[in-house]
Amino acid sequence: MTVLSRRGMLALALGALLPAVAGAGALARASGPAPYFPPPGEWARKSPAELGMDPAALAAAVQFAQSRETTRAVDFSDQEATFGSRLGSMPTRRAASSGLVIYKGYVVAQFGDTHFVDPTYSVAKSMLATVAGVAVRDGRIQVDEPVARRVDDGGYASAQNAAITWKQHLQQETEWEGSLFGKNADFIGKAAFGAGERKPRVLGPPGSFYEYNDVRINRFALSLLRVFGQALPEVFQQQVMDPIGASNSWKWVPYHNSYVDLNGKQVPSVSGGTRWGGGMWIDSWDLARFGYLWLRGGAWKGKQIIAPDYVQAALRPSAHGPDYGYLWWLNTKGKNLPGLPANAYAALGAGSNSIVISPDHDLVIVWRWHAGNAADFAAKVVASIRH
Structure with a gap:
């Protein structure tokens, strides 16, 4: 090989490299400044006009949200008629409708x-999905493996339950059979389930059918406790809430009878909702931080709390669910959050309590104790964005 040919090859390589470098620089410039992350105890404000929003339209959206108060009893006296006999504590009162944009x-x-600080009901399910994301990040579980490979406490010993995977728990498609903490997965019994009582049906194989089922979600939470060897509120605080600067006012309240033995110690297993009391009790600011973590792809100030590929998988619809991901409500069909983009998604709890996230608009909306669809408010906020 001659010296000239070596130079020619070097020039060719540089010629190929320079456009790529230029393209990377253009991409960095196009992406704009690094996103803002609120420090603990505060969150910076900007006026709507400063960020290109129509102040009058946003004010009208807020007024609309304030006028849509839920009909849920302020003292939770409707709890047992709606959901059945309680297993855990409930507050003596709730707040009025509130929200953050x-x-x-x-x-x-x-x-x-x-x-x-109020119960947030099934928004806690999306928090369980986040704890599962931490378990995946740390190599404690793989979503497609059977839970029984890691958990040996009798909950997956039957032929029906043995093949259940973590992913099926995350998508509510396990068809798990059995009882846990005094509630059966069939949801049969008026006293136990109130208006939520269901008619008997024949179970299919795991992964064949979607059913929104808190007994199975509670089994999922117990299984996560087993693989961490630690109470999930501690995991959630250490691995998620402390890193994102959340307050110390939230609490994940167990049922009275959901303490399990862990190496000779009684440890609380928490629920994925407040259907039978307990659950995640939290304020709107901490809910907003949690939603903002997901909006930022599971990252916070350069730290990847949840892996990007897990976030992407969590926001893909399951095979049988009603546009449902890993315990998140999706909008790929435009039905769950009408008027919002297909990639919008939400954590939804009874009452209603909601976190709506619209990546296309760089938007997180917390709306609590409201009537109607969570998108009713969100769509009006989006309409106030001018550019």
């Missing part, structure tokens, strides 16, 4: 008592 990382609107 986080746009481009900044607070642009808030209303109601956003510091009130």
Whole structure:
């Protein structure tokens, strides 16, 4: 090989490299400044106009949200008629409707008592999905493996339950059979399940049928406790809430009878909701931080709390669910969150309590104790965005 040919090859290599470098630089410039992350105890505000929103339209959206108070009893006296006999504590009262709008990382609107610590019902399911994401990150589980490979406490010993995977738990397609903490997975019994009582049906194989089922979600939570060897509220605090600067006012309340033996110690197994009491009790600001973590792809100030591929998988619809991911409600068909983009998604709890996330708009909306679809408010906020 001649010297000239070596130079020619070097020039060719540089010629191929330079456009790629230039393209990377252009991409970095196009991506704009690094996103803002609120420090613990505060969250920066910007005026709607400063961020390109129509202040009057946003104010009208907030007024609309404030006028849609839930019909749920303020003292939770409707709890047992709606959901059945309690297994855990309930507050003596709830707050009125409240909310936060986080746009481009900044607070642009808030209303109601956003510091009130209230049960958030099934929003806790999306938090369980986050704890599972930590378990995947740390190599404690793989979503497609049978749970029985890691958990040997009798809960997966039957022929029906042995093949259940973590992914099926995350998508509510396990068809798990059995009872846990005094509630059966069939949801049969008026006293135990209230208006949520269901008619008997024949179970299919795991992965064949979607059913929104808190007994099975509670089994999932117990299984996560087993693989961590630690109470999930501790995991959630150490691995998620502390890193994102959440307050210390939230608490994940167990049932009275959901303590299990872990190496000779009584440890609480928590629920994925407040259907039978207990559950995640939290204020709106901490809910907003949690939603913002997901909006930012599971990262917070350069730390990847949840792996990007897990976040992507969590936001893909399951085979049998009603546009449902890993314990998140999706909008790929435009039905769950009408008026919002197909990639919008939400954590939804009874009452209603909701976190709506719209990546296309760099938007997180917390709306608590409201009537109607969570998208009713979100779509009006989106309409106030001018550019």
